[in-house]
C-alpha cells in the first residue's frame with residue numbers, strides 16, 4: 095500500500111504504524127493529528143470527518159483525515175466508546191529545534207480498558223481491564239482499574255465460576271492468551287457476549303515466571319508472599335499479563351500500582367449475572383439506568399470513592415458473620431449519632447476523587463487544578479478526623495499517618511495559585527514567593543510595560559521630540575518611532591531600522607537589551623513554572639501509597655455512614671445473622687418497590703424459611719397480587735444484610751447464603767438467537783446443577799414458555815428436585831400459577847404453601863398484598879386483564895370460555911356441581927348466601943386465609959392484621 099517513493103515523513107509514519115497494526119494511529123503534524131490509509135477511512139466514517147488525500151496529484155494519493163490537536167480528546171473518546179484503540183504518536187522533540195524530520199513516538203495507547211481521563215470515566219463506577227490465564231487445571235483472573243490503582247487477582251479450577259466472575263467484574267476490555275481463545279467455555283462465552291472488547295495476546299505474556307518477575311519489578315519486592323498469591327500460578331499469570339499490557343500501552347512504569355489484592359471466590363455471596371439483572375441490583379431492566387434499582391436506593395454516598403466501594407460491596411456481599419457484624423456495628427453507631435454523622439457527611443462532601451487524582455498525577459498527567467483539588471481534599475481530612483473522634487467504634491479510626499500528606503498539601507498550597515489555568519505550559523500556575531528566581535522573571539515581564547513608558551518619557555525629554563513613541567512589532571521587536579519631520583533631531587546612538595512614508599523607526603542598545611530580557615523572561619517563566627509543577631507532581635507520585643490508603647478509608651467511612659443514613663431515612667433495621675439457614679423476616683418490604691409505588695401504601699409481609707419445615711415455599715395468587723415482589727424482597731434483604739446494610743423489615747434474622755439463584759419471568763434473549771423457553775430451561779438447569787444447601791433459589795414461574803402440561807410437569811419435577819437436592823434440599827421460593835403444585839405440600843416434608851390474599855368484590859378484585867398461609871386455586875387473570883384495559887367484549891368472551899373450560903374440567907373429574915366459573919368456590923367452603931353482609935366479609939377473609947392450617951389465634955391475628963394493614967379494602 096505504501097507509495098512507490100515514500101517521503102521521509104511517510105516512511106517514518108509507516109515504520110511506526112507497522113508496530114501498531116490493529117490500532118488507529120493518531121500521527122501528530124503541527125496542530126493536527128493525522129490518520130492515513132485504512133485508519134483514515136475508518137476514522138472519517140466513525141467520526142464523520144472529511145476524508146481528503148495527501149499527494150493529490152500523485153498517481154497514488156494517500157487517504158488522509160485529521161483532527162485538531164487540542165480537540166483530540168473528544169474524538170478519541172468517541173472511538174474508544176465504539177471499542178477501538180488509539181495510539182497517540184506525538185512529536186517528541188521541539189520542531190523548531192529539530193534538524194530534518196521531527197522525531198515522533200507513540201507516547202500512549204488508549205484502549206477501552208486503559209482510560210485515565212476524567213471526562214471518559216464514570217465517576218461512580220470502576221473501569222476495569224481484566225485478564226484470564228490458564229495454568230494446568232486452574233484458571234486465573236486478574237482485574238485492574240488503572241485510573242484508581244485497584245488491582246486484584248484470583249484463581250479457581252471452576253471455569254464456570256471464572257466466567258461468572260468476568261461478568262461480575264464487568265470489564266471494559268479483556269486480555270486472553272491465544273490458546274484460550276478457542277477453548278470451549280471461553281469461546282462460547284465470548285461468542286454470546288460480543289460486547290466485550292477482547293484483546294488476544296501471545297501465551298508468552300501470561301507465563302508464570304515472566305509474570306511473576308514483572309509483578310516483583312512493579313511492586314519493587316523480592317517475593318509475592320506478602321500479597322498472598324505466591325503459589326497462585328494462574329492468577330499471577332493473568333496479573334503479569336496486565337502489567338505487560340500496561341507498559342505496552344502507557345509506555346511508562348505506573349507507580350501507583352504498588353500492590354495486588356488476592357481474593358477467593360468462595361468468600362463472597364455469588365449472585366450470577368442473570369440474577370443481578372432479574373433482581374435489578376444495579377441496572378433497571380427496562381432503562382439500564384440506576385433509577386429503580388437497589389443500588390439507586392442505597393447509593394447516597396457523597397464521594398466518588400464511596401460510590402465505587404458501595405457498588406463493589408453490592409457485587410461482593412460477605413459470608414463471614416464477624417465481618418458482617420463489624421459493618422453492622424459501625425452502621426449502628428453512625429445511626430445513633432445522628433448529628434455527628436450529618437457533620438461527617440458534610441465534611442466528606444468536599445473530598446474529591448483522591449484515588450483518581452492520585453493515579454492521574456502519579457502517571458504524569460493532570461494539571462495544576464488537579465493539584466489544587468488534591469490539596470483541598472487532604473485539607474478536608476483534619477475536619478473529618480475531628481468528627482470521627484466523636485464516634486466510638488474503632489472501625490472509624492484511621493491507623494495510617496497523614497502527616498506526610500499534610501506536608502504535601504502545605505507544599506501545594508504554597509506553590510499553586512488557586513486561579514491556575516488548565517494548561518501547564520503557559521505559566522500562571524505558581525504563586526509569588528514560592529521561588530525567587532521565578533519571581534524575578536515575573537517581575538521583569540510585568541515591569542516591562544512600566545519600563546517602556548519610562549523610557550518613552552525619558553527619550554522625549556532627551557530629544558525634545560514629543561511625538562516620539564516606543565512600539566513593538568513581530569518583525570523588529572521593540573523600536574522607537576519618530577515622525578520624519580523630526581528625524582534630524584535623533585541622537586547618534588539611535589540605529590535606523592526602517593523608513594516609512596511619515597516616520598523613521600530606530601532601535602537602541604538599551605531597547606534591545608530590554609527586549610531580550612522581557613521576551614526571554616516570558617518564555618523562561620513558562621518553562622520554569624512547568625518545571626516546578628512537574629517537581630510537585632513527582633512529589634505526589636512519592637506519596638501515592640498514602641493517598642490510596644486515605645482514599646480507601648474515606649470510601650469506607652462514606653459507605654458506612656451512607657448505610658446509616660439510608661436506614662434512618664427509609665426505616666431499615668439491623669438484622670440478626672445466623673449460619674443455620676433460617677430466614678425469618680417480620681414485616682419486610684421491597685426496598686425499591688416501596689419507594690416507587692404511588693397511590694398505594696406498601697404492605698409489609700412476614701416470611702419464614704429454614705431447612706427443616708419451611709424450605710420450599712410454593713406461592714400462588716392472582717396476577718399482579720405481589721408474588722414477584724415478595725420473592726425478590728427476600729433475596730434483596732439477604733444481599734443487603736450480607737453487604738452490611740440494615741434491611742427494610744421490622745425485624746429480621748438472615749441465614750447466611752452462599753449463592754442466590756433466580757429464574758424470573760420471560761426476559762427474551764432473542765438477539766442471542768435463543769427461544770424464551772430454551773433460555774428459561776438453561777437458567778433452571780444452572781440452578782439445579784449448582785445450588786447448595788446454603789443457597790437461596792427464587793423461581794418466579796417456570797415452565798410457562800411451553801404447553802401447559804409440559805410446563806406443569808417440569809415445574810413439579812424441579813420443585814421436587816430442589817426439595818431433595820443433595821439429600822438436604824435448598825431454600826426455594828417458588829411463585830407459580832400452576833395451582834396443582836400446592837399438592838406438593840401434602841407429599842413432601844419441607845414444602846409449605848402460601849398465597850397472596852386478594853379480595854373479590856362485585857366481580858372486581860382488590861389486592862390485599864398480604865402473604866398468607868395456604869394455597870389458592872384461582873388466578874383472576876380475567877379481572878387483571880380488565881384492569882389492564884382489555885376491551886369489555888373480550889373480557890366477557892374470556893369469561894364464557896373460562897366457564898366452559900372449568901365446567902368441562904369439573905365434569906371430567908366426575909363432579910356434579912356446575913357452579914364453576916368466577917364464583918371462586920372451593921369444596922367444603924361455606925355457602926355465602928347464609929350470612930349477613932358483615933359476616934360474609936369475615937367469612938370470606940377467613941376463607942382466604944385458609945384457616946384449616948392455622949390455630950384459631952393465628953387466624954384471628956392474621957385477620958386483624960389484614961384489617962389494619964390493608965388500606966385497599968374497608969371492612
Ligand SMILES: Nc1ncnc2c1ncn2[C@@H]1O[C@H](COP(=O)(O)OP(=O)(O)OP(=O)(O)O)[C@@H](O)[C@H]1O
Pocket residue numbers: 687691694695696697698699715716717718719720721722723724863
Ligand atoms: N406488598 C405490596 N404492597 C403494595 N404494593 C405492592 C406490594 N407488592 C406488590 N405491589 C404492587 O403490585 C405490583 C405487582 O406486583 P408483582 O409483580 O409482584 O405481582 P405478581 O403477583 O408477581 O404478578 P404476576 O403473576 O402477574 O407476575 C407491583 O408492581 C407493585 O406496584
